[in-house]
Amino acid sequence: MVPFITGRAIAGNQMISNFLSGMFGLEVLYSCVIIICSLMIYYATKEMYELSSYKGIKYFRQAFLFFAIAYFFRSFIKLVLIYFNAEGILEFSPRIFGVFTLFIFMYFSFMAIFYLLYSVMWKKWNGNSRKIYLFHILAFVVSTIIISLRNPFIYLGLNFFLLIIIVFIVYTAYKSTKNKTKGHNLYAVYLLLFIFWILNILNVLIPRFFQNLQLLIYLASSGIFLMILYKVLKKVGN
Amino acid sequence: MVKRGKLEIMRDILKLIKENKNFIKPTPLLRKSGLSSTGFKEYYSELLKRNLIREITDKNQDKQVVLTERGFRFLERYNSIIDFIEDFDL
Numbered sequence: 003m004v005p006f007i008t009g010r011a012i013a014g015n016q017m018i019s020n021f022l023s024g025m026f027g028l029e030v031l032y033s034c035v036i037i038i039c040s041l042m043i044y045y046a047t048k049e050m051y052e053l054s055s056y057k058g059i060k061y062f063r064q065a066f067l068f069f070a071i072a073y074f075f076r077s078f079i080k081l082v083l084i085y086f087n088a089e090g091i092l093e094f095s096p097r098i099f100g101v102f103t104l105f106i107f108m109y110f111s112f113m114a115i116f117y118l119l120y121s122v123m124w125k126k127w128n129g130n131s132r133k134i135y136l137f138h139i140l141a142f143v144v145s146t147i148i149i150s151l152r153n154p155f156i157y158l159g160l161n162f163f164l165l166i167i168i169v170f171i172v173y174t175a176y177k178s179t180k181n182k183t184k185g186h187n188l189y190a191v192y193l194l195l196f197i198f199w200i201l202n203i204l205n206v207l208i209p210r211f212f213q214n215l216q217l218l219i220y221l222a223s224s225g226i227f228l229m230i231l232y233k234v235l236k237k238v239g240n
Numbered sequence: 241m242v243k244r245g246k247l248e249i250m251r252d253i254l255k256l257i258k259e260n261k262n263f264i265k266p267t268p269l270l271r272k273s274g275l276s277s278t279g280f281k282e283y284y285s286e287l288l289k290r291n292l293i294r295e296i297t298d299k300n301q302d303k304q305v306v307l308t309e310r311g312f313r314f315l316e317r318y319n320s321i322i323d324f325i326e327d328f329d330l
Binding site: 047049050054055056058059061062121122137175188189233234237238 | 247290292310313315317321322323324325327328329330
């Protein structure tokens with residue numbers, strides 16, 4: 003006798019097979035690597051900050067804490083998309099759930115980048131901590147614009163605009179840095195981190211855009227975080 | 241003369257206390273630190289606030305300054321903190 007299979011059961015099987023597919027495993031593994039790396043950087047530098055109360059270390063640590071939070075929400079969004087077989091989080095229903103998660107993800111993403119940037123720039127900007135509030139406002143406004151307009155291409159444009167500003171600031175910082183040999187690798191790593199971060203966010207907003215390059219983006223991003231973690235642990239262990 | 245950084249000045253003050261068998265009066269500490277009276281007061285209260293030093297009273301009822309466990313740890317970790325700051329250009 004042929005078993006009776008309902009449409010719902012087929013959809014359920016589809017979800018399970020999606021869940022068990024390589025995509026799910028890859029997402030979980032990738033997110034775990036980044037979240038663990040970020041939290042390890044955050045906790046490894048805890049004592050250094052507590053002893054010195056040095057602002058640069060504070061901003062550096064906060065950047066990685068924000069990376070961990072942002073990646074947590076990023077993986078959450080990706081898992082929701084995989085689970086419900088949805089095309090993009092902006093089209094996801096119930097909409098309020100998708101919009102809220104995406105907003106948190108966007109906000110922490112921007113703050114992570116801004117804090118990392120500020121950790122190298124705060125002295126050059128005369129230690130003016132008011133800029134931090136400006137960054138919070140900027141992150142809030144940009145995230146709100148993206149959520150309200152629901153257009154990934156506006157997001158793409160905004161990010162490229164931000165990337166140009168960041169490249170300019172990092173280049174200026176590199177030019178004024180005293181220790182060029184030490185600074186050179188660091189600024190290159192930070193630039194790569196910014197670029198791959200944007201690609202990662204694009205990957206969340208327009209999943210089809212990078213379908214074939216996903217593995218490459220994941221490997222490169224993990225490599226950058228592991229490299230920073232290695233550098234941090236080497237220094238902290240000394 | 242090269243201007244000392246904030247962390248370096250804090251290290252120097254803590255080092256002075258340590259080198260004096262972890263027991264020194266505030267006035268000789270001020271003299272040896274090479275700071276102005278106002279500058280020294282600022283650093284001194286910051287070190288107290290951060291729990292890197294503490295004040296005790298000796299048997300002659302004189303105020304003495306000693307390093308806390310945290311103060312010793314700061315001296316131990318100072319080089320790696322500076323190395324970290326320089327390496328990441330923080």
